[in-house]
Amino acid sequence: MKQGVGPTSGSAGDTPQLKAPRLERPRPRSPNIQNYRPQLTSVLSIVNRITAILSTVAIVGLVVWLVAAAVSAPFYGALSAAATSPVGRSLLVVCTFAFFLHLCGSIRHLFWDAVVGFELRAIYASGWAALAGSIVLTAAAWSLGWLMRG
Amino acid sequence: MSESHPAAGSAEGRARGLGSARRGVEAWRSERLTAIALLPLTLWLVASLIALGAPDRASFIAWLGRPLPAFLMILLLIIVFRHTALGLQVIIEDYVHSTAKIALLIGSHLACFALCIAGVLATLSIAFAR
Numbered sequence: 001m002k003q004g005v006g007p008t009s010g011s012a013g014d015t016p017q018l019k020a021p022r023l024e025r026p027r028p029r030s031p032n033i034q035n036y037r038p039q040l041t042s043v044l045s046i047v048n049r050i051t052a053i054l055s056t057v058a059i060v061g062l063v064v065w066l067v068a069a070a071v072s073a074p075f076y077g078a079l080s081a082a083a084t085s086p087v088g089r090s091l092l093v094v095c096t097f098a099f100f101l102h103l104c105g106s107i108r109h110l111f112w113d114a115v116v117g118f119e120l121r122a123i124y125a126s127g128w129a130a131l132a133g134s135i136v137l138t139a140a141a142w143s144l145g146w147l148m149r150g
Numbered sequence: 151m152s153e154s155h156p157a158a159g160s161a162e163g164r165a166r167g168l169g170s171a172r173r174g175v176e177a178w179r180s181e182r183l184t185a186i187a188l189l190p191l192t193l194w195l196v197a198s199l200i201a202l203g204a205p206d207r208a209s210f211i212a213w214l215g216r217p218l219p220a221f222l223m224i225l226l227l228i229i230v231f232r233h234t235a236l237g238l239q240v241i242i243e244d245y246v247h248s249t250a251k252i253a254l255l256i257g258s259h260l261a262c263f264a265l266c267i268a269g270v271l272a273t274l275s276i277a278f279a280r
Contacts, residue, residue, distance in 0.1 A: 053241070059231070
């Protein structure tokens with residue numbers, strides 16, 4: 001991806017001007033995902049960031065829950081009613097799945113950071129495993145929760 | 151490096167954010183370290199929430215007020231919001247190139263700080279109110 005390739009202007013001895021931080025060649029940015037044909041590797045890459053944001057929403061919800069428990073019975077009651085409503089439960093299932101997918105995806109990334117599992121076959125195998133694992137973990141968590149509701 | 155900005159690598163370049171500021175490894179390492187710590191901590195949280203089911207306030211407080219759950223919750227809150235701040239920073243830096251970038255970076259870091267404090271304070275008040 002070549003951008004802004006052209007003859008350099010100014011003489012070699014020019015000192016950079018404080019008021020003109022414009023670059024002759026724009027600094028590199030993230031890959032332009034619209035140019036990519038979707039494939040497991042690229043989809044799981046962006047999905048790991050989307051699930052990170054959904055997990056952030058979940059952890060903010062945890063703080064709201066903790067504060068409600070600490071300060072106010074009516075607030076806690078309203079939150080509890082919202083969380084156990086059909087919409088609330090659906091959102092919780094989505095957040096659980098997002099969290100497990102981020103967990104499994106991040107385990108892949110930790111192995112890659114240790115330069116393990118970089119062969120294409122291993123990358124695809126671990127990608128499908130992360131996807132299947134997060135579905136199984138989500139199903140297991142909610143089945144257990146349903147079984148243990150008393 | 152002949153194609154880079156004339157100020158890149160210099161003291162002025164570092165001030166302008168052109169290239170390495172020699173501190174990136176710390177953030178990268180911290181994101182991984184917190185990720186490893188969060189593996190057991192988040193699994194503990196999910197397992198605990200499953201066991202609690204849909205608790206009323208009294209039973210939730212009775213659970214969180216015990217020493218070990220309170221300790222683990224505070225540990226989780228501190229580490230998860232450090233991890234979140236670092237992760238959101240990377241996402242913002244990669245996708246936001248407008249003037250909103252610096253506001254989002256500052257806002258997300260401060261929000262993570264504030265949420266962490268709020269969660270820790272709530273947990274402590276429950277733990278010491280018993």
